[in-house]
Amino acid sequence: MKIAYSPCPNDTFIYHAWAHGLVPGAPELEVTYADIDITNHWALNGEGPEVMKISFAALPWALPDYRLLPCGGALGRGCGPLVLVKEQADHQALQPADLSGKKIAVPSERSTAYLLFRLWAAAHIPDGAGEIVVMPFHEIMPAVQKGEMDAGLVIHEARFTYPTYGLSMMTDLGSWWETETGLPIPLGAIVARRDLDHHAISNWIRSSLQYAWQHPEASRDYVMKHAQEMDADVARSHIQLYVNDFSMDLGKDGYLAIETLLTRAASEGLVPAFDPAMLRND
Template sequence: MNIAYSPCPNDTFVFHAWAHGLIPGAPELNVTYADIDITNKWAANAEGPEVMKISYAALPWALTDYKLLPCGGALGRGCGPLVLTNGLSSDAGNAASLSGKRVAVPSERSTAYLLFRLWASRHVPGGIGEIIVMPFHEIMPAVRDGKIDAGLVIHEARFTYPSYGLTMLTDLGSWWEADTGLPIPLGAIIARRSLDSDAIAGWIRASVDYSWTHPGASQAYVMQHAQELSPDVAQAHIDLYVNAFTSDLGENGYAAVTALLGRAAEEGLVPSFDLSLLR
């Protein structure tokens, strides 16, 4: 079975057991490691592999051909994207200072960017000046070096941004949780509708359970793809993004996804679609 997910520690932790043939009855995986911006585009054009990790924000473009799986993704509390500015700026903590400025984001269809747009519509008078899409690992250096005014960051940047001399302007996850009372939907696992989604979900859950039961088994695989992260940062990344929602979205998880995409559709940020397709 062909699958695409990122090289980030949470994804390699989740899929380690399946990718290494440790799940009885599961088909062999042919893994493509791809940035979320790439898989979001593949999903929208029905060009990707049978199973993929994409942003929840990209689902409205994908649900005709792909089904959202109830496990394997990233959704939780205290794990949202951050808006960062150069710590030397006198208005680094002022949201209104982003009016008319240049902001880098990791993908135009990322959940991070969707949350940012929902937040900015309420907090940045006049709106953002220019949005620049760049790979997430390039964003913090660009903010530090003054190439852009602010950056929207995800993943392990939550733990490493102080080393770049940057200041957190806002935590979009905290804003979303305070505004809705719901967890933050970040990354989704989807499978082609022609496949047995229940079987695939079962194999994913078994892979997650294996990594939880054998916490050291995935370490070499995780670090092989961890993009020069230290083991401590990689583990902090896993601890934050792999949680009970990874095993099962549950009612709170589905409520969070429905709230995010329903609100975005109402504001014209994503195409309108039948929300029942999320189930």
């Protein structure tokens, strides 16, 4: 079976057991390690492997060809994207209104982080940002540090490393979302082509995750091999933050969070309108 997921620690941790033949009865995996921008592009065009990790922001485009699986993805609390700015010489904190008409770097225009940013900006930045610049996420903090960008939207391990760039956090979009809705943040979704047995695939994913939790050291070498020179402690923090009960089962709050985010985004014209019933495959 062909699958695509990112080289990030949360994905390699979850899928280590399946990828290494440790899940009884599961088919052998042919893994493509792909940044989520790539898999999002596949989702937008109805392309891609049989199973893949995409951003929930790309899900409305994918739904005609793929179904959302109830496990294996990334939702959570306290794990949202951050809006960062350069620390000021006078140590005065910049306010959201200061970003009006400014250049803001984002890692993707097809990401949950971007949807959250746009929903937040609509309520907090008068007249909106002047220019949204898409760039690889690892280039965003250096660009803000150098003053090439006025602010940056960051994700993943940047939550733990931004102070080393002399940056400060303007807002935690995850905290904003949780305060607004009381719901977890939908980040990464696992989807499978509609002609497949999604119940079986879900069971294999859950078995792989259960193995990872029962044998946390087994995946260490695999995780670090693909962690893009990430410090081992950061990788561990990354897994603890993004692999949780929602990874095992979306549950009522998970599905409600997904529907709420995408419905709000559709009302702002950020994603296509969709039938919420297609999110569930009970």
